[in-house]
Amino acid sequence: MSLLHLAIISPFLLAILVPILYKSFRQIHTGWFVLPLPILLFSYFLSFLSIQEPITKSVPWIPFLGIDFIAKIDGLSLLFALLITGIGSLVVLYSVYYLSKDKEKLNTFYVYLLLFMGAMLGVVLSDNLIVLYMFWEFTSFSSFLLIGYWYHKEKSRYGAQKSMIITVFGGLSMLGGIILLYIMTGSFNISEIMEIVPSISDHTLFIPALLCFLVGAFTKSAQFPFHIWLPDAMEAPTPVSAYLHSATMVKAGIYLVARMSPVFAAEGLWLWLVGGVGIITLFWGSFNAVKQTDLKAILAYSTISQLGMIMSLLGIGAAALHFEGIEKSVYAAAITAAVFHLINHATFKGSLFMVVGIVDHETGTRDIRKLGGLMNFMPITFTLAIIGTFSMAGLPPFNGFLSKEMFFAGMLRVLELDIFSFETWGLLFPVIAWLASVFTFLYSMILVFKTFTGKFQPEKLEKKPHEAPIGMLISPIILASLVIIFGLFPNILSNSMIAPAINAIMPGNAADVHISFWHGFTPELFMTIGVIATGILLYISLPKWRRVYDLFPKKLTLNRLYDGSLEFAQSISKKLTSGYMNGSIRTYLVYIFSFFIVILASTIAVKDAFKMDTSNISSIGFYEILLALAIVVASISILFAKSRLTSIILLGSVGYTVSLFFVLFRAPDLALTQLVIETISVALFLLCFYHLPKNSKNEERIRFKLTNLLISIGVGAIVTVIALSAHSNKMFDSIAQYYVENTYEKAAGKNMVNVILVDFRGFDTLFEITVLSIAALGIFTMIKLKMKGGRKNENK
Amino acid sequence: MEIVMAFVIGILFMSATYLMLSKSLLRIIVGTGLLSHGAHLLILTMGGLKRGTVPLLDEKASAYTDPIPQALILTAIVISFGVTAFFLVLAYRSYQELGTDNMERLRGTEGND
Numbered sequence: 001m002s003l004l005h006l007a008i009i010s011p012f013l014l015a016i017l018v019p020i021l022y023k024s025f026r027q028i029h030t031g032w033f034v035l036p037l038p039i040l041l042f043s044y045f046l047s048f049l050s051i052q053e054p055i056t057k058s059v060p061w062i063p064f065l066g067i068d069f070i071a072k073i074d075g076l077s078l079l080f081a082l083l084i085t086g087i088g089s090l091v092v093l094y095s096v097y098y099l100s101k102d103k104e105k106l107n108t109f110y111v112y113l114l115l116f117m118g119a120m121l122g123v124v125l126s127d128n129l130i131v132l133y134m135f136w137e138f139t140s141f142s143s144f145l146l147i148g149y150w151y152h153k154e155k156s157r158y159g160a161q162k163s164m165i166i167t168v169f170g171g172l173s174m175l176g177g178i179i180l181l182y183i184m185t186g187s188f189n190i191s192e193i194m195e196i197v198p199s200i201s202d203h204t205l206f207i208p209a210l211l212c213f214l215v216g217a218f219t220k221s222a223q224f225p226f227h228i229w230l231p232d233a234m235e236a237p238t239p240v241s242a243y244l245h246s247a248t249m250v251k252a253g254i255y256l257v258a259r260m261s262p263v264f265a266a267e268g269l270w271l272w273l274v275g276g277v278g279i280i281t282l283f284w285g286s287f288n289a290v291k292q293t294d295l296k297a298i299l300a301y302s303t304i305s306q307l308g309m310i311m312s313l314l315g316i317g318a319a320a321l322h323f324e325g326i327e328k329s330v331y332a333a334a335i336t337a338a339v340f341h342l343i344n345h346a347t348f349k350g351s352l353f354m355v356v357g358i359v360d361h362e363t364g365t366r367d368i369r370k371l372g373g374l375m376n377f378m379p380i381t382f383t384l385a386i387i388g389t390f391s392m393a394g395l396p397p398f399n400g401f402l403s404k405e406m407f408f409a410g411m412l413r414v415l416e417l418d419i420f421s422f423e424t425w426g427l428l429f430p431v432i433a434w435l436a437s438v439f440t441f442l443y444s445m446i447l448v449f450k451t452f453t454g455k456f457q458p459e460k461l462e463k464k465p466h467e468a469p470i471g472m473l474i475s476p477i478i479l480a481s482l483v484i485i486f487g488l489f490p491n492i493l494s495n496s497m498i499a500p501a502i503n504a505i506m507p508g509n510a511a512d513v514h515i516s517f518w519h520g521f522t523p524e525l526f527m528t529i530g531v532i533a534t535g536i537l538l539y540i541s542l543p544k545w546r547r548v549y550d551l552f553p554k555k556l557t558l559n560r561l562y563d564g565s566l567e568f569a570q571s572i573s574k575k576l577t578s579g580y581m582n583g584s585i586r587t588y589l590v591y592i593f594s595f596f597i598v599i600l601a602s603t604i605a606v607k608d609a610f611k612m613d614t615s616n617i618s619s620i621g622f623y624e625i626l627l628a629l630a631i632v633v634a635s636i637s638i639l640f641a642k643s644r645l646t647s648i649i650l651l652g653s654v655g656y657t658v659s660l661f662f663v664l665f666r667a668p669d670l671a672l673t674q675l676v677i678e679t680i681s682v683a684l685f686l687l688c689f690y691h692l693p694k695n696s697k698n699e700e701r702i703r704f705k706l707t708n709l710l711i712s713i714g715v716g717a718i719v720t721v722i723a724l725s726a727h728s729n730k731m732f733d734s735i736a737q738y739y740v741e742n743t744y745e746k747a748a749g750k751n752m753v754n755v756i757l758v759d760f761r762g763f764d765t766l767f768e769i770t771v772l773s774i775a776a777l778g779i780f781t782m783i784k785l786k787m788k789g790g791r792k793n794e795n796k
Numbered sequence: 797m798e799i800v801m802a803f804v805i806g807i808l809f810m811s812a813t814y815l816m817l818s819k820s821l822l823r824i825i826v827g828t829g830l831l832s833h834g835a836h837l838l839i840l841t842m843g844g845l846k847r848g849t850v851p852l853l854d855e856k857a858s859a860y861t862d863p864i865p866q867a868l869i870l871t872a873i874v875i876s877f878g879v880t881a882f883f884l885v886l887a888y889r890s891y892q893e894l895g896t897d898n899m900e901r902l903r904g905t906e907g908n909d
Contacts (some may be wrong), residue, residue: 023901108880109842186825586825593813618797618846628804635811635830644822651826654808658833665840666850666861670869677877681829688884690820693897708817716810719838723802733841745855752851752863757870768871774876779885 002057007041008125011118015111020105030106031096032084034114038088041121045081048073048504049496056127056191066188072127075500080124080248080255082497083346086115087247090475094354095239097472098361109149113240115141120248124255129178129188136174138218139249140167146244147236162562166229170219172643176254177212180205181263181660194262194507201266210264212658213256214273221253221307224281228558231300238357241296246353247346248305255306256340257314258505265318273316275414275429281308283432286439289448293548295356295366298447302392305440306345309407310432313338316410316429319417320506332506337406340515342487343493344399351479352388352447355381358472359451364462368446373456377465380473382452387480391487393444393535394437394528399486401528402515407525412667434527441535442542490515577597586704590711595716598651600722610721613728624664630657644689652682668754716739806833821887821897825880832876836869841895 001174014037020031061069073081091707092113101107119142122135148160180189184200185193200206217223222230234246235764257274264270285305292298317335320328358372360366360379375382394404396416414429434567458464471492486493495517538545580591604610634657641647655678662717739752740762750757757765808830815827848859852865891897 009835019887049827113823135831168853297907311832471897552857585902586819593817613798614799616844617799618844620800624797625798628800630805631804635808638812638826639814647826651829654833658837661837662840665845666848666867667840667866668850668852670836670873673870673873677873681877681880684881684884688888689822691888692891707815711817712810712813715813716806716808719809720802720806723838723841724799725800727798727844734862734864736864738861739863740851740853740860749880752853752860753870755869756863761867764871768874771875772878775882778882782885782889785889 001059002071003044003074004055004070004125005059007044008071008121010037011114011121011223015114015118018114022110029096031099032108034110035089035092035096037086037114037286038092038117042082042085042089043084045078048078048527051078051500054191056590061131066186067130068128068189069131069188070127072191073125074504075497075502076255076258076504077124079343079497079501080251082123083251083343084117084120084248086260087243087346091239091243091247092476094242094357094472094475095237097469098239098357099237107239109146112142112145112149113243116146116244116249117428120252121250127190128147129181129190129193132190133171133175133178136252137168138172139244139252140164140258141169142231143244143249146240147233149240150235151239153235154766156235163164163229163233165566166219166226166562170216170226173212173219174216177209179218180209180212180412181620190259190263197263197266200208200769203211207269210267210270213264214270214277215261217256218277219253220256221250221311222304223253223308223311224284224304225558227281227285227304228562230304231297232407233292234296234300234727238296238353238360241351242353242357246349247301250303250307251310251346252341254310254314254338256523258338258501259309261314261318261505264505266323271315272319273315274318275312277434278310278312279306279411279429279436281305282312283436283439286436289443291546293368293444295368295371295447295451296361298354298368299356302440302443302447303349305436306349306392309436310338310341310345312429312433313341313410314505316414317505319413329409332355332502333406334410334413335502335505336408336498336515337403338494339498339505340399340406340490341403342405343481343497347479347482348388348398348400348488349390350390351384351483354386354472354476354479354483355462358468359478362468362474363465365460365666368450370457370460372454373450373452374465374779375452376456378452379468380467382448384473384476384480385448385452387483387693388476389444390450391483393441396529397487398483400483402487402490404437404758405522405524405528406515407698408437408527409522412523430527434531436536437527438538439530439758441531442538445535445539446542452767456757466656516611528771534671590707593711594713597711597718600718604721604725607730610725611728612724617727621664624661625659627660627664631661639660643694646686647683649691651685653676655681665754669751670768689778695759797845799840801837801845805834805841807837808837820897821902825883825901828882828883829876832872832880836872839869839872841866844873846875848877 014034018030018034021033025033028347030197051073051628055074056070058071059069062065095109095113098538099109115770116139116608119138123132123139136728138363144160144164148156151160152157181193184186184203184205185196187193187196219226219229223645224633230245230250234244282305285301285303289301289305292301313334317331317333317338320335326367358364358378361369362378363371363374365371389399391398408430409434411430414426418427421634550609580587631654632741634653638647638650638654655674658675659671659678662668662674743749743752743755747755747759749759812827812829812834813829815823815830818824818827843862843865845860848861849855851860851863869905887897890902894902896902
């Protein structure tokens with residue numbers, strides 16, 4: 001166990017303590033106890049900034065399956081670890097002011113949040129795919145819990161379930177991909193798989209594995225058409241949305257694509273799918289963001305769109321693998337843009353979510369139709385919003401401008417791609433990218449100006465708006481200043497964080513990352529100017545063309561597809577289940593007995609096990625015949641017994657006959673026990689008999705009777721066959737001789753049966769007593785229960 | 797004798813199954829009682845009957861009956877007694893609470909299953 005492992009596990013450990021801290025220190029906001037951990041982890045991960053080579057630490061977990069808990073930190077992992085802990089610290093700080101300690105269940109909130117933090121660190125720091133998968137599902141799970149945090153709201157429950165179903169579906173698909181990779185390479189470790197990859201790229205399972213991984217990544221990162229869960233996930237408390245559904249968890253899919261790039265990126269399909277799905281998501285997200293009226297919904301669609309943008313850059317960047325020299329570095333620049341934008345997005349989107357949270361918190365609504373003119377009441381929040389949205393829209397001098405320019409540059413390079421038939425459809429990439437950027441500009445402007453400028457409508461607000469407390473502003477202020485710092489001095493990131501990350505995505509590509517603020521009058525710059533001009537025009541004329549959105553059919557949406565298939569699956573499974581589980585114990589017994597007959601009969605037939613050996617049988621005595629007849633007569637007469645008393649007496653007589661059999665078959669201990677037990681049983685039966693109702697007159701229908709008869713004859717016949725075969729097939733000698741020899745030698749007893757029970761098989765007897773005492777407790781409880789119920793009835 | 801016992805056991809199982817498939821709770825419990833008798837005899841028969849004297853070393857015999865089935869059955873008798881007792885009290889209590897011992901009427905209701 002290394003320090004690195006401890007760092008991954010520490011959030012889980014703290015999560016155990018949180019409920020105790022919450023209970024013991026009610027007066028202090030639980031968030032204050034949680035806050036030190038992400039800060040500590042952040043500074044711990046900062047110490048890795050100067051590392052040159054990846055650091056790997058391994059702890060055996062399931063060695064014989066090749067599953068070890070391998071923690072590996074390289075540039076990419078480090079970047080994500082810093083994001084997770086850095087944004088994590090700010091979000092925890094923010095949540096202290098956002099969630100009231102008197103009204104909310106803080107203990108569960110911080111437990112979930114810490115679970116997520118640990119799981120996310122596990123995802124980005126695991127080199128073993130199975131371990132990665134485990135943590136991956138853990139993030140889905142904690143996201144489910146956090147979206148459903150306000151579980152009394154139906155929308156929260158709906159959103160939580162939706163995100164769970166979609167992301168876990170993707171997770172399972174990824175597990176399939178992991179297993180396919182294992183079949184091909186014989187390893188679960190990414191670094192080992194990477195070395196073997198060239199030899200397996202022609203394998204028939206290679207493409208299926210690639211597809212499985214991409215489904216996992218696309219569901220997690222809300223890529224089209226799996227994006228529908230993200231807007232519903234906005235039901236979570238805003239700190240959660242800022243953390244999970246914008247800065248970290250949804251980037252796990254990006255991480256997976258980046259991490260698996262060295263494995264799959266040489267395949268043309270990868271380029272097309274990652275690039276294509278990314279660019280479609282970019283457009284669809286930004287296009288839909290414009291029509292939203294809820295501030296968080298705008299941000300949700302915006303996140304979908306920005307994730308698509310990063311995804312498409314990773315896809316285009318993969319082209320670098322197919323070139324050498326100058327060409328290679330040109331396409332690798334797309335990866336640089338992806339990594340840079342990843343950081344930028346976390347900063348500006350994180351701050352915007354917090355700003356929206358503040359607006360929601362201080363006015364009581366997030367509906368832009370009710371908001372307006374807040375500029376005068378919340379000047380600081382307004383400034384933060386301006387910085388965030390302008391960066392998102394790609395305006396200088398913020399960091400979003402730089403990454404947007406790099407994005408355009410990357411998309412323009414697609415025009416020059418002459419592999420995988422990009423020359424035909426490649427033109428679509430820069431066109432869609434430009435269109436999407438116009439919409440991005442548009443929704444950014446809507447977000448800030450509809451909220452903070454325009455007419456103030458106090459009558460529509462629940463609260464009188466005022467500036468947020470300073471504690472709530474600290475986190476977005478830090479993020480917004482990063483937006484400016486990264487915008488003006490992008491190169492403080494380039495060698496410390498971006499270059500190592502690129503090295504991890506494209507091994508052996510010592511990229512010289514240099515991001516310049518001004519790079520001349522390039523096509524990118526003109527594209528940006530075009531975006532701004534068109535964007536402003538569209539913003540002004542928004543009321544006129546807004547109706548375009550009504551043209552889309554309301555019945556053909558992906559959400560309806562999701563709801564419909566969920567309902568369909570539920571009704572089918574309900575029908576199926578109620579079809580065979582009808583609540584009647586008889587039906588279940590019929591299943592069990594029929595299965596018993598079929599399985600045993602077919603096994604005997606297949607194995608040809610039936611044998612009747614009459615050579616080695618014991619003699620038949622007169623008394624034995626009498627007793628056998630007695631049992632047969634008694635047990636068959638029970639079936640026809642009309643009164644309860646008769647059946648109890650007949651059962652007793654069977655029992656006593658059995659004990660006589662034990663006498664004849666040289667089993668004195670059994671005979672004694674059977675005699676005692678039978679007596680008590682009959683007494684018990686008679687005791688309960690007094691309370692139980694008479695045998696009902698309305699007997700079963702004839703059809704039922706016939707089925708019952710057939711099944712019982714079948715069971716009887718099968719058991720007879722088994723008894724005969726068991727007697728006739730002697731596979732091996734009895735081990736009885738051992739007991740005969742050792743009963744006195746080892747256990748100093750002379751009654752073999754007794755010695756076996758209390759000595760050789762003492763534990764069996766112990767558990768037998770346990771079962772008996774559990775039954776006794778059960779009986780006692782049931783009788784006690786009656787007295788309580790009785791009293792309750794009296795009260796009525 | 798083993799052949800005869802095999803048929804006796806078969807008949808015990810048959811009656812037990814038939815009883816367990818009926819509607820009345822009491823009959824079901826009687827059925828389980830019969831079933832355990834059948835199972836005990838089955839185990840004993842499998843080991844072979846009357847192959848020597850009783851398994852007591854004091855007998856100083858040359859051959860003893862196999863003690864292992866006997867030890868198994870001894871455990872089984874006690875357990876089946878426990879189960880029967882539990883069933884009986886369960887039947888008694890459920891009759892008191894629910895007013896019927898008819899299994900057809902003791903189904904789970906909609907939304908309660």
